[in-house]
Amino acid sequence: MKLGMIGLGKMGYNLVLNCLDHGHEVVAFDVHPEPAQKLEQKGAIAAASIEELASKLKPPRVVWMMVPAGETVDLVLEQLVPHLSRGDIVIDGGNSNYKHTLARAEKLQANGLHYMDVGTSGGTSGAREGGCFMIGGNPESFRSIEPIFKDIAVKNGYLYAGEVGSGHFLKMVHNGIEYGMMQAIGEGFEILDKSPFNYNYEDVARVWANGSVIRGWLMELTQNAFSKDPNLEEIRGVMQASGEGQWTVETALEQKASAPVIAMSLFMRFRSLEEDTFHGKVVAALRNEFGGHAVVKK
């Protein structure tokens, strides 16, 4: 198939290479010209603008956006939509909030365009060698772009989840699960670290990654991280968050669904950003007030 790719960061760039490997034609654009120029040498068609990208595709076009979630998606759509024709398909492969996706889909549908939301997992290596895709949108549009996913996903690695929004909703929950799993792995190693035993964490992660109940890619990545820095002495435990975990927890609250592990994992991320906390001071002050318990002075 022929498609356009807008956004050639770590994910978009690798997705283009993956598509090219499987004989798809890709028109590639990024605000920075270098990645499109590099991809041109590998067989892609470089575009210098979104308008040029659209002009190098024949209707019905397929244009995949792989740009940061949020206002960048709206900026790209603003520039792209005037150059599209009825029946064209626009894919948002980023981690967009599904509510924003629903609003964007409504606007595009009013112009006769089809909006598809594709939650993309598997990291940069998955994008390059075979990823996992959670796809929402109308079924006819899905059928027309399915050949791409057949080629660039790992075996059994794509799902048509249903109507528009369902792909990004699924990816949001996937990322919420990711928070909980990573927090549990982190806590396990913290207990080992405070134990009376002298474990080699790379060896522990390796044995847990092989045949154990808790084996999996995250454990393999844990092994990988400890192989580079055996006690993670070179980094601080600051855990940033991009938003998906928070949306999962907000959605759980809206639905009155119990999701304590994911919620606590999110709060641990927030806690990790602070050296000290005001709540800690309040509790320490109260213990001192009612029981004369010692406080740690600055």
Ligand SMILES: O=C(CO)[C@H](O)[C@H](O)COP(=O)(O)O
């Ligand atoms: O989608 C992903 C993995 O599945 C991304 O890596 C995700 O953005 C990471 O989220 P966060 O920054 O909140 O940890």
